[in-house]
Amino acid sequence: MKKLLISLSLLTGFVAFAQKGPKSDSSKVKDIQEVVMTKKVFKKESDRFVYDVAASPVAKGNTAFGLLKETPLVSSTDDRTLRIAGKSNAVIYINGRVTQMDADGLVEFLKNMPAENIQKIEVITMPGSEFNVESTDGIINIVLKKKATDGLNGNLRLTNEQNYYNATGAGVSLNYRKDKLGVSANVNTSENIDEKYFILTNGNQNASNRSEGNMTDPNKNLGGYLNIDYQLNDKSSLALTYNSRANKSNNSTINFFNTIKNNLTNEVQYSWTRSKEDARSYNNSANLNYELKTDTLGSKLNLNIAGLLYKRFQTSNNSTFIADRNQNQLNQTLLIEQNQPQIINNFSATADYIKKFKNEFTVALGGNFNRTNTDNDTQYNAVDFRTQLSEANPNHFLYEENILGTYVTVEKVFSPQFSGKIGTRFEYTQSEGNSDNAQDERLRNIKRNYNKLLPFLSANYAINDNNNISYAFSSRMKRPSFWELNPVKTLLTEFNYTQNNPFVKASSIYSHELTYMYKSSYFLILNHSFIKDAITEVPLQGVIDGKNQLRYIRTNFGNNQEMSAMVGMQKSFFKGYLTSNFNIGIQRNVNNASLNEDPITGDIFPVYENNKSSNSLLIQTNNNIRLDKNKTWFLGVNYFYVDKQQIELGQLNQLMSLDLNIKKVWNQWTFSLDLDDVLNTQQIIVNDIQDNGNFNTIDQNRYIRGVKLTMVYNFGNQKVKKVRDIDSADKEIKNRTR
Numbered sequence: 001m002k003k004l005l006i007s008l009s010l011l012t013g014f015v016a017f018a019q020k021g022p023k024s025d026s027s028k029v030k031d032i033q034e035v036v037m038t039k040k041v042f043k044k045e046s047d048r049f050v051y052d053v054a055a056s057p058v059a060k061g062n063t064a065f066g067l068l069k070e071t072p073l074v075s076s077t078d079d080r081t082l083r084i085a086g087k088s089n090a091v092i093y094i095n096g097r098v099t100q101m102d103a104d105g106l107v108e109f110l111k112n113m114p115a116e117n118i119q120k121i122e123v124i125t126m127p128g129s130e131f132n133v134e135s136t137d138g139i140i141n142i143v144l145k146k147k148a149t150d151g152l153n154g155n156l157r158l159t160n161e162q163n164y165y166n167a168t169g170a171g172v173s174l175n176y177r178k179d180k181l182g183v184s185a186n187v188n189t190s191e192n193i194d195e196k197y198f199i200l201t202n203g204n205q206n207a208s209n210r211s212e213g214n215m216t217d218p219n220k221n222l223g224g225y226l227n228i229d230y231q232l233n234d235k236s237s238l239a240l241t242y243n244s245r246a247n248k249s250n251n252s253t254i255n256f257f258n259t260i261k262n263n264l265t266n267e268v269q270y271s272w273t274r275s276k277e278d279a280r281s282y283n284n285s286a287n288l289n290y291e292l293k294t295d296t297l298g299s300k301l302n303l304n305i306a307g308l309l310y311k312r313f314q315t316s317n318n319s320t321f322i323a324d325r326n327q328n329q330l331n332q333t334l335l336i337e338q339n340q341p342q343i344i345n346n347f348s349a350t351a352d353y354i355k356k357f358k359n360e361f362t363v364a365l366g367g368n369f370n371r372t373n374t375d376n377d378t379q380y381n382a383v384d385f386r387t388q389l390s391e392a393n394p395n396h397f398l399y400e401e402n403i404l405g406t407y408v409t410v411e412k413v414f415s416p417q418f419s420g421k422i423g424t425r426f427e428y429t430q431s432e433g434n435s436d437n438a439q440d441e442r443l444r445n446i447k448r449n450y451n452k453l454l455p456f457l458s459a460n461y462a463i464n465d466n467n468n469i470s471y472a473f474s475s476r477m478k479r480p481s482f483w484e485l486n487p488v489k490t491l492l493t494e495f496n497y498t499q500n501n502p503f504v505k506a507s508s509i510y511s512h513e514l515t516y517m518y519k520s521s522y523f524l525i526l527n528h529s530f531i532k533d534a535i536t537e538v539p540l541q542g543v544i545d546g547k548n549q550l551r552y553i554r555t556n557f558g559n560n561q562e563m564s565a566m567v568g569m570q571k572s573f574f575k576g577y578l579t580s581n582f583n584i585g586i587q588r589n590v591n592n593a594s595l596n597e598d599p600i601t602g603d604i605f606p607v608y609e610n611n612k613s614s615n616s617l618l619i620q621t622n623n624n625i626r627l628d629k630n631k632t633w634f635l636g637v638n639y640f641y642v643d644k645q646q647i648e649l650g651q652l653n654q655l656m657s658l659d660l661n662i663k664k665v666w667n668q669w670t671f672s673l674d675l676d677d678v679l680n681t682q683q684i685i686v687n688d689i690q691d692n693g694n695f696n697t698i699d700q701n702r703y704i705r706g707v708k709l710t711m712v713y714n715f716g717n718q719k720v721k722k723v724r725d726i727d728s729a730d731k732e733i734k735n736r737t738r
Contacts, residue, residue: 041520041570041572042072042520042521042570043468043517043520044460044468044470044515044517044520044523045460046411046419046420046421046458046460046470047124047126047127047128047421047458047460047470047472048122048123048124048125048141049072049073049122049123049124049125049523050120050121050122050123051071051072051120051121051122051123051570052119052120053067053115053118053119053120053121062114062115062116062663062670062672063110063111063113063114063115063157064110064111064113064114064115064118064142065082065107065110065111065113066111066115067115067118067121068082068110068121068140068142069082069622069638070581070622070624070636070638071121071123071140071581072123072523072568072570072581072583073085073123073125073568073583074090074121074123074140075620075640080107081107082140084123084125084138084140085125085525085564085566085583085585089137089138090137090138090139090140091133091137091138091139091140092106092110092139092140092142093139093140093141093142094141094142094144095141095142095143095144109186109225111157111169111171111188113173114155114173114712114714116714117144118142118143118144119143119144120143121140121141121142121143122139122140122141122142122143123138123139123140123141124138124139124140124141125138125472125513125525126138126456126458126472126473126474126511126513127139127474128409128421128423128456128458128474129407129408129409129423129424129425129454129455129456130352130364130366130407130409130423132350132368132405133476137476149177149717150177150178150179151176151177151716151717152174152175152176152716152717153174153175153714153715153716153717154172154173154174154175154714154715154716155172155173155712155713155714155715156170156171156172156712156713156715157169157170157171157172157173157710157711157712158170158710158711158712159190159708159709159710159711160708160709161192161706161707161708161709162706162707162708163195163676163703163704163705163706164193164195164703164706165192165193165195167190167191167192167193168190168191168192169188169189169190169191170188170189170190171186171187171188171189172186172187172188173185173186174186180230180231180232181228181229181230181231182227182228182229182230183226183227183228183229184225184226184227185224185225185226185227186224186225187222187223187224188221188222188223188224189220189221189222189223190219190220190221191219191220191221192218192219193216193217193218193219194215194216194217194218194219195214195215195216195217195703196214196215196217196700196701196702196703197213197214197215197700197701197703198211198212198213198214198215198256198698198699198700198701199211199212199697199699199700200212200256200492200496200697200698200699201695201696201697202496202539202541202550202694202695202696202697203261203541203548203694203695204541204692204693204694204695205263205693206262206263206264207260207261207262207263207264207543207548208260208261208263209258209259209260209261209493209495209496209548209550210258210259211256211257211258211259211273211492211493211496212256212257213254213255213256213257213273214254214255215252215253215254216252216253216254217249217252218249218250218251218252219247219248219249220247220248220249221245221246221247222245222246223243223244223245223246224243224244225241225242225243225244226241226242227239227240227241227242228240228241234293235292235293235294236290236291236292236293237290237291238288238289238290239288239289239291240286240287240288240289241286241287241289242284242285242286243283243284243285243286244282244283244284245281245282245283245284246280246281246282246283247279247280247281248279248280249277249278249279249280250278250279250280251276251278252276252277252278252279253274253275253276253277254273254274254275254492255272255273255274255275256272256273256274256492256493257270257271257272257323257327258270258271258272258273258493260548268325270322270323270324270325270327271320271321271322271323271333271494272320272321272323272327272329273318273319273320273492273493273494274318274319274321275316275317275318275319275491276316276317277314277315277316278314278315278316279312279313279314279315280312280313281310281311281312281313282309282310282311282312283308283309283310283311284308284309284310285306285307285308285309286306286307287304287305287306288304288305288306289302289303289304290302290303290304291303294355295356297356297357297358298354298356299353299354299355299356300353300354301351301352301353302350302351302352302353302354302366303349303350303351304348304349304350304351305347305348305349306346306347306348306349307346307347307348308344308345308346308347308348309343309344309345309346310342310343310344310346311341311342311343311344312341312342312343313341314338314339314340314341314342315337315338315339315340316337316338316340317335317336317337317338318334318335318336318337318338318491319332319334319335319336320332320333320334320335320493320494321333331385332385333384333385333386334382334383334384334385334386334494335382335383335385336380336381336382336383336491337379337380337381337382338378338379338380338381338488338490338491339378339379340376340378340379340488341375341376341377341378342374342375342376342482342483342486343374343375343376344372344373344374344482345372345373345374346370346371346372346373347370347371348368348369348370348371349368349369350366350367350368350369351366351367351368352364352365352366353365353366360412360413361410361411361412361413362409362410362411362412363408363409363410363411364407364408364409364411364423365406365407365408365409366406366407367404367405367406367407368403368404368405369402369403369404369405370401370402370403371400371401371402372399372400372401372402372403372482373398373399373400374397374398374399374400374482374485374486375398376395376396376397376398376399376486376488377394377396377397378394378395378396378397378486378488379392379394380392380393380394380395380488393437394437395435395437395487395488396435396436396437397433397434397435397485397486397487397488397502398433398434398435398436399431399432399433399434399482399485399486399502400431400432400433401429401430401431402429402430402431403427403428403429403430404427404428405425405426405427405428406425406426407423407424407425407426408423408424409421409422409423409456410422410423416462417461417462417463418459418460418461418462419459419460420457420458420459420460421456421457421458421459422455422456422457422458423455423456423457424453424454424455424456425453425454425455425456426451426452426453426454427451427452427454427477428449428450428451429448429449429450429451429479429506430448430449431446431447431448431449432445432446432447432448433445433446433447433485433502434446435487435502442503443487443502443600446502446503448505450505450506452477452506452508454475454476454477455473455475456472456473456474456475457472457473458470458471458472458473459471459472466518466519467516467517467518468515468516468517469514469515469516469517470514470515471512471513471514471515472511472512472513473510473511473512473513474510474511474513475508475509475510475511476508476509476511477506477507477508477509478506478507478508478509478535479506480504480505480506480535480554483500484500484501484504484535484554485500485501485502485504486500486502487499487500487501487502487600488500489551495547495548495549495550496549496550496551497551497552498537498551498552498553498554499551499552499553499554499598499600500554501553501554501555501599501600503555503599504535504554504555504556505533505556506533507531507532507533507534507535507556508531508532508533509529509530509531509532510529510530510532511527511528511529511530512527512528512529513525513526513527513528514526514527521569521570521571522567522568522569522571523567523568523569524565524566524567524568525564525565525566525568525585526564526565527562527563527564527565527566528561528562528563528564529561529562529563530559530560530561531559531560531561531562532559533556533558533559534556534557534558534559534560534593534648535554535555535556535557536554536555536557536648536649537552537553537554537648537649538552538553538555538557538595538608538648539551539552539553539608539649539688539696540552540553540595540596540598540605540608541605541606541608541694541696542605542606542694544603544605550696551598551605553595553598553599553600555595555599557593557595557610557648558591558592558593558594558610559592559593560589560590560591560592560593560648561588561589561590562587562588562589562590563587563588563590564585564586564587564588565585565586566583566584566585566586566618567583567584567585568581568582568583568584568585569581569582569583570582576626577625577626578623578624578625578626579623579624580621580622580623580624581620581621581622581623582620582621583618583619583620583621584617584618584619584620585617585618586615586616586617586618587615587616587618587645588613588614588615588616589613589614589616589645589646589647590613591610591611591612591613591646591648592610592611593609593610593611593648594607594608594609594610594611595607595608596608606690606692606694607690607692608690608694609690609691610646610648610650612646612651613646614644614645614646614651615645616642616643616644616645617641617643618640618641618642618643619639619640619641620639620640620641621638621639621640622636622637622638623636623637623638624636625637631665632664632665632666633662633663633664633665634661634662634663634665635660635661635662635663636659636660636661636662636663637658637659637660638658638659638660638661639656639657639658639659640655640656640657641654641655641656642654642655642656647686649686649688649696649698650686650687650688650689650696650698651686651687651688652684652685652686653684653685653686653687655681655682655683655684656679656681656682657676657677657679657681657682657704658677658678658679658681659674659675659676659677659678660674660675660678661673661674661675668713668714668715669711669712669713670710670711670712670714671709671710671711672708672709672710672711672712673707673708673709673710674707674708674709674710675706675707676704676705676706676707676708677704677705677706678705680705682702682704682705683699683700683701683702684698684699684700684702685697685698685699685700686698
């Protein structure tokens with residue numbers, strides 16, 4: 001029931017700079033005065049941008065998430081997801097190792113990590129072959145400070161936020177270090193009610209439908225992690241990580257008033273669609289890591305095994321009632337009940353070996369294996385009170401997937417000015433889906449085997465101390481999420497629903513990026529990406545069985561291109577009292593796709609085409625102002641603007657937001673007051689008009705405007721060395737459970 005509305009709420013993921021910059025998941029200022037302008041705060045290395053935040057007073061009392069939101073090239077417009085400019089998603093690494101959490105757990109993890117522990121933030125816009133990431137994903141690597149003092153420290157964080165409803169959150173983090181043993185743990189909880197208001201219209205010159213109403217989604221969350229790191233000897237160490245996350249969303253409701261017009265007969269019908277959903281999910285994972293240093297040059301072997309268990313239980317009912325023009329509810333006409341459990345089991349293993357030579361020559365090679373099983377036992381029961389007929393359509397869909405990947409990269413520093421890296425990644429995928437209750441023979445057994453060679457190339461040239469230029473080419477794959485493959489439909493109204501598709505295949509993405517940086521403060525980035533067999537949701541609209549229907553079909557939808565040019569600046573002024581991060585750019589989207597057949601039912605619709613292009617202006621700026629000499633008061637002023645642009649569902653109207661923040665640091669306490677979307681301009685509107693006369697409009701208010709109060713108390717020995725964070729062998733699988 002909520003899948004369609006949630007996906008519509010994430011439409012800003014198509015925005016390239018302000019939102020592509022992860023509400024998933026998903027920075028701050030460097031005090032130039034203290035380093036007397038001799039240290040490069042923001043610089044370009046061979047394959048990444050590096051933002052040094054170690055001495056930033058703004059980090060005091062902040063979180064890793066808050067710090068990341070204001071990192072150059074990184075942004076968030078919903079306080080839950082982080083995106084890199086020109087990228088669809090940001091994968092979070094810590095000390096070069098990917099985090100082990102699902103999307104919601106990762107957000108809470110970053111919002112509970114003290115920013116004071118961060119040394120620098122690395123933004124990798126074009127990951128090399130050694131990184132196991134998908135599609136146009138970029139990487140944000142958080143490098144923690146190196147502290148050797150034994151002891152215990154931690155922090156307590158309390159938040160209260162008022163948007164449409166009130167939301168609360170609390171978290172406790174602890175870090176303990178004693179000789180060779182390190183332990184870190186976190187427990188966090190939150191409670192909120194997500195409110196959205198929709199106006200959905202579709203139709204043509206003969207008939208139209210308008211649905212207007214709200215979605216109310218209560219959520220209770222409990223999560224945490226435990227990391228144990230033990231140094232066996234000077235060359236080897238062992239680490240165990242366990243992450244857990246639970247979510248409960250009971251009595252989530254959708255209430256839409258529908259107006260159906262027949263322009264040929266002037267007949268108007270009114271109805272109410274009322275839906276209720278109860279859901280709960282559990283995500284548990286464990287990862288065991290072994291690291292061995294093989295020489296004094298930095299060569300090392302890294303081994304990981306991981307297990308993941310994800311469970312989601314969801315029951316819903318969708319009721320349709322006749323109504324009058326005054327919205328009075330009359331007789332019930334339809335009841336549809338669904339039970340949609342999903343269970344995902346995954347076993348993963350990775351092995352990486354990095355060999356370094358004395359002549360600044362490095363060879364890295366490795367591989368990974370993933371085995372995933374999903375079990376989706378959906379129950380569907382419908383009662384039509386107009387005909388007194390009932391229908392039961394159970395669907396038990398089992399899916400198994402095996403992925404084997406290997407890579408090799410060669411990196412060489414030819415001179416202090418010039419370095420390069422070349423590599424390739426080979427991935428083989430074997431999958432089988434079985435639907436034992438499907439009426440369509442095609443759905444009963446779907447086998448797929450495919451492989452892909454993914455080359456990578458990068459070069460970096462430091463012309464002199466003030467000028468640096470680099471180029472990178474990358475090729476990636478994007479596999480569909482597991483829920484997208486389960487061939488069930490999720491109802492919005494009787495004739496308006498989403499349809500998942502087990503025939504969706506992996507898409508391929510090829511990207512080029514050219515970067516120029518001047519004085520480690522100003523930069524120019526030119527980017528081009530070609531997406532083959534893009535995975536998206538396509539609105540098919542037409543008259544089927546005498547009724548005008550709108551189906552959002554998950555499918556591969558043609559080829560897309562994204563081209564962008566962006567100039568930016570990260571610089572401090574007035575002896576460090578003002579630090580500004582400013583980006584401005586132009587993006588061109590080129591779409592080339594059409595669809596007229598529902599791949600599940602075979603129903604033929606009028607052709608839906610998206611052969612349009614758009615040019616968009618994008619602006620983002622983050623400004624931090626120190627208000628006093630003692631560095632205890634700070635003011636933040638953040639703004640983004642995204643012009644109209646063409647996306648898969650139509651034309652997305654302009655978006656912008658002004659956010660303000662004031663912070664007070666008092667001893668070990670930090671108090672922060674945030675004002676989000678001050679101008680109340682974050683409203684999503686998508687319009688699409690086809691040449692055949694079909695139109696479709698999505699108008700959504702997410703109620704982003706609000707105020708948030710945060711209190712943080714730091715305690716214990718603040719010099720405690722952080723636990724070694726380790727890679728997770730199942731990170732790619734977790735991304736696909738979102």
